[in-house]
Structure formats: structure tokens, C-alpha cells
Amino acid sequence: MGITVQALTYYPVKGCAGTGVESVRVGDTGLEHDRTFMVVDAVDGAFRSQRGLPAMAAVRPEVVDGGRALRLSADGTESLVVAVDPEGEPRPVSLFDKPVGHVADQGDAAAEWFSEVLGEKLRLVRVPEGFDRDGWGDTPGKVAFADAHAVLVVSRASLDGLNARIVAAGGEPVPMDRFRANIVLDGCAEPHDEDRMRRLEFRGAGEVRAVELAHSVRAMRCAVPMVDQRTGLRAGPEPVRTLATYRREPLYDNKVSFGAKAAVVRGGTLAVGDEVLAEWYENGAPDPRRPAS
Known part of the structure; x- marks a missing residue:
């Protein structure tokens, strides 16, 4: 079927637990x-x-x-x-x-x-009325109190690939909530496909939705993925230990990355199950399923 939206989550208070939803409005600074x-x-x-x-x-x-x-x-x-x-x-x-x-x-x-x-x-x-804060990266966009970008996108394939490495090394797999993503994608062909998506457009229920995102930067990771999101206790060293074996980013002080951060190009409504139409960085060619403009 291709790539679809598997899960949507917003985090009302920065750093605290998230709220999973079936659909959500999206504005300039991300999910409502x-x-x-x-x-x-x-x-x-x-x-x-x-x-x-x-x-x-x-x-x-x-x-x-x-x-x-x-x-x-x-x-x-x-x-x-x-x-x-x-x-x-x-x-x-x-x-x-x-x-x-x-x-x-x-x-x-x-x-x-x-x-x-x-x-x-x-x-x-x-955030007060009229708050105006810029993001940065390939497409900077606007941001509220998120670290520096409006939306965090992670694919199920990326988590499955990471967990396969963790288990092979004798560890326990980690859940998706460790990465505090806003949008989880299903159906990606390879782990970290989200890194290569230049633009993402979302189609649901037979129509093209207004929401369009553009890549900003890979998501650099700190100690937060080592925190059990249910208990609020540190449960490291995974997944950071394993990420450090294959996801170092020399351009960012050798930090590890997982997922991609994006800016909002067009707002609208997102829903679980929406089809994702991606344009890729490698050759600039649009996804062949993307409707003609």
C-alpha cells in the first residue's frame, strides 16, 4: 500500500507525556x-x-x-x-x-x-499570543517550545532496524515512545527513509489533504531516549549505545541521530491511516503516486 501514518502524538507540556490522537489539526508550529x-x-x-x-x-x-x-x-x-x-x-x-x-x-x-x-x-x-520563533535547517519554518523544529517524524522501519541490532547484541528492544515522535510512518522500505524525504504530503479518504511538511534536519539525540517514558526513570544505556555504533553525525559533533525533523509548509488536518506521498532528496524526482499538480 505504500507509506502511511501509523500514529500521531502531541506533547502539550515540553518534556512531559504525550497524547495520542486519531486526527489532529496542524498549524505553522506543528500539531495543535x-x-x-x-x-x-x-x-x-x-x-x-x-x-x-x-x-x-x-x-x-x-x-x-x-x-x-x-x-x-x-x-x-x-x-x-x-x-x-x-x-x-x-x-x-x-x-x-x-x-x-x-x-x-x-x-x-x-x-x-x-x-x-x-x-x-x-x-x-x-506560548503567548503573537509568539514568533524561527527554526533552522534545510527548511527552517516556525516553532513553539519544541527544541528547534515543528514536527518530529520517525518510521517504524527505523525502530525495527534499531531493535534488531539491540537484540543481536543481547539487549532488550525499546518502544517507539522513547523517541517522542509526532508522526510515526509505516510502510517505509528501509530504515531511516525519513532522513531522505525532502517533502511529505498527506492524503486521506480519497482526497489530498492540505498538510505538507519539508525536511529540516536529522534529529540529534541526547539522553532522553534512555528514559522509560512510563515510569520517568532512566533505563539506559540503550538505545543510545547501539545508535552510537552506526548513527554518528560528524557534522554535529558526532552526536547520534534517529528520526527527522520537519517544518510545516501547509497546514490542515492529519489522520492515522493517511497515505504519505514523498519527494526524495537523491534525485529530486517526485513519488510516482503523487497526483499531478
């Missing part, structure tokens, strides 16, 4: 609600992530009331529903030591909840 909230240090506004706080993986945010509220849940503590305030008190924040401007603080109740659950003095912030 994806990484529109972020946890920051209460003093200096530096973002916090699973790199330093792996327990964030076990925090389960849920967008409720049509996007007007956020429910926060974690084992061992009472849930909290926070009224979303896109015009909250302006707070300066930074990502990777780079200021990204003033964003909307979400109040003391959310700050106290996260501080208690994660054991540090923290604040919850949201």
Missing part, C-alpha cells in the same frame, strides 16, 4: 497543542526537560475544555486543572541558554504543583 507549555526554573527562566529531570516523562498533561484548560496528573499526587491563560504575567525564558522572549506564566497553582512533583522550584509557562 504540541509543546505550547513549558516548565522553567523559577529563578532564571531556563527550560527544564527530561535531560535533567527524567521524572517529567511520568507527568501526564491533558488538554481539556476545548483547549481552555490543562489537567495535570502524576502518580502519588492529586491532579490539578489549570485554566489556560495566554495573557499571563510575562516571564523571560530561555532554551539552551538562548533567550526566546517573554512568555505567559500560568500562575502559582501550576507552579506549586510542578515544584512538588519534580522537587525543584519551577514555573509553568505558555
